[in-house]
Amino acid sequence: MISEKLSAPECTKHLMAVRDALDVINGKWKIQIIIALWxxxxxxxxxxxxxxxxxxxxxxxxxxxxxxxxxxxxxxYDTLPVSVEYTATPHAQTLYPVIEELKKWGNLHRKKILEKQQVPELA
Structure with missing residues (x-):
């Protein structure tokens, strides 16, 4: 967690790095595909x-x-018919901690939203 204010250039560097990451894993399918390939x-x-x-x-x-x-x-693979396999690369494995944190946050968020939607019992 960032506990101190960032200078404008530092903030820009942070934003660029996050934007680069999101450009690669954007959408609802890419992370699911990577998980399936693990x-x-x-x-x-x-x-x-x-x-x-x-x-x-x-x-x-x-x-x-x-x-x-x-x-x-x-x-x-040079077979009849041709067969194709997909594998997660070692680079994809570096996303594992990110995906684990997203999973934790998703569970926390789902719980918070569902708690808020519960109707209070009438006395």
Whole structure:
């Protein structure tokens, strides 16, 4: 946690770093895809089955983007028919603590929102 005020250049550096990170993992699918890949090498259909409601077109787009950012490795095997496997790279593994913290915050947030929505009992 930042406990002191940042200078304007320091603040800009912080903002740029966060923006860069968000540009890579933005959207609702990329982190879910990375989590699905942490189970090991996975074929396209396996990933699609692990992530409810993702379309094949969206999964394909997101995998290409994650590959460009070196978070996913795509391996094509010379078989009949051709088979393709996707793997989370060591660089993707560096996101593990970030995703764990997001999970903790998500659970905390869900609890807070659900508590607020509960109707108080009438006396």
């Amino acid at each position: 189970e090991g090498n996975t074929r396209f259909k396996d990933i699609e089955r692990r992530i409810p409601k993702i379309t094949a077109r969206m999964l394909s787009k997101e995998l290409k983007d994650l590959e460009c950012h070196q978070l996913v490795k795509r391996t094509v």
